[in-house]
Amino acid sequence: MQVNFTPGPSQLFHTVADHAKRAFRENIPSISHRSKTFEGIFQKTTEGLKELLSIPNNYSIFFISSATEIWEKSIQNLTESTSVHFVNGAFSKRYFEIAGQLNRKPHLIEVEVGKGFSINQIDSYQTELIALTQNETSTGVSLSADFIKAVRAKNPDALIAVDAVSSLPYPQLPYAEVDSVFFSVQKGFGLPAGLGVWMVNERCIEKAESLLKKGMSIGSYHNIPTLVANAKKNQTTETPNVLGIYLFSCIVEDFLRIGINRIRQETDYKAAVLYQSLASMSQAAPFVKEQVDRSKTVIVAECGDHAAAINKYLANYGLMPGAGYGERKNKQLRFANFPAHSKEQYELLADLLTKFN
């Protein structure tokens, strides 16, 4: 039995294979995306997600093929020319770069990898959109709700987009003080990859409509007005990943049954156990130095020349960490701490690391 700690695609939640079996038995992969059955699945998923994460009713929820696509569509629909990007790793950087590829003029606020941003750094920006990567998967740095609120306090007019790809359902995000939130299902929801979830409030819808009115292209089948029109019917524009949406509906139901508080408490507990273990090691240490910046859902260990040895040692016990990202591939190990990873697995992991020599 192996446990996959790679931060996405990661370990599947333990119920997924059974849900998939039932899906095939009930012919879900073969249903029309214009059928009542599909509309029921769509509605159950979006309503369940709103309940699970306490998402206000002024949000619309769209199913998109990946968070990467949402980077593109959010720039296209929410900016005419300007965006400000808080960048502290490869994924926040990629969001910034995509704005450039769409011929916008994005502005970069960058700190070293492994570092977070302080509230004192926040300015008032002349910009249409502020892009925040709430959890930077490449470095294991996360932004607090207080930081996000402080961005809004100084920038009441700009739209705020929050990339929560590798953290939800864990964080309690201040939805009322941001405008767009998105994530992928193959991380915290423990599902097969192939589905991104994009949530936008009415300010995003108005912005997209105003760009359209100016004669700008905001894309075609996945522009916000088209997504809204279809979502109102509990439908998608294109033939979507129906099986993926069905499996997502099942996991949202499972998570509601477990309870979001318990999921959050267990995430906190598992993170504490692993950070403590890393802090006790002589051959490794938490990469992110400041406690306040440390992600609870993607935990990065700086291992120097010991990374390969630690990796091999854990693999002997069936525990498979993710490699470091990019140029830190051979020096770091990354551990996803998602609901699919049990307390017992985390206790074993932490125990083994403490004993590593």
Place this chain on the structure above:
Amino acid sequence: MQVNFTPGPSQLFHTVADHAKRAFRENIPSISHRSKTFEGIFQKTTEGLKELLSIPNNYSIFFISSATEIWEKSIQNLTESTSVHFVNGAFSKRYFEIAGQLNRKPHLIEVEVGKGFSINQIDSYQTELIALTQNETSTGVSLSADFIKAVRAKNPDALIAVDAVSSLPYPQLPYAEVDSVFFSVQKGFGLPAGLGVWMVNERCIEKAESLLKKGMSIGSYHNIPTLVANAKKNQTTETPNVLGIYLFSCIVEDFLRIGINRIRQETDYKAAVLYQSLASMSQAAPFVKEQVDRSKTVIVAECGDHAAAINKYLANYGLMPGAGYGERKNKQLRFANFPAHSKEQYELLADLLTKFN
């Protein structure tokens, strides 16, 4: 036991559920899209598809989330401003409309629904791209290889894009005389929805690069140069629908084992049986009058006021036709004739229709 004749999502090919079971057993939905395992699946799929369909080696193959997305990306990457669209139904029309949404100036060549185009109609066009819908899913009209070749003969310089969404693997397309071909896996390949396949030759790559050089935006993560760079590594840009690509690789392997000739012969046989049966009915008739225009893979029956009764009659035997498209919803029935539909099922269907009173 029900048989789904809706033209997509349609009946799953009979091996898919077992392939999915194996995928979960082998942790495929949890593998990294940067792993050797994934690269192996990618390579096996694209090489298998080239063998199955006799696709020349100058084509690159990309996995995209839907054919709808390929409409958008092909306009964005292959045109600066002009395209010509042969339109004879809702889906060819949608491709045309998407070009408008992307602020291009598309030109429309339209015939009535249920009609095809004649070779005499083809002109030399001052355009960058000619869009052909080889099989119009809404009406059951298809274009012959000779027609497509005639378009190229009169338009050697324009790029030609062929929408074969609801016909492949059946048609023998003149790949050497077109430049871009695409389809979705939930039709002829009998798979769960959530994956489109886009094939482009080197002329498309050059065109996209030339637009980029001019400073145009050709999109971000799914622009052709980025897709090519990743496909060369047997990878995708974003975290893709890994399970979908795996299942596709399995079906390509199954189809290779069955043999493309047998698949084509059986498709011809089943189409002949159903068209003959429809022609013999007094309450229904083939919607497409000209034999040469009739699709072999999406067969549309004009049923007038008898549509509901025929539908109900077939449903008693577990045979579920698709409704007519759009405004013809209550007057027509559509029958997918894909490899997932067996000869026996088609014989039963045709037999029942002949006996309908």
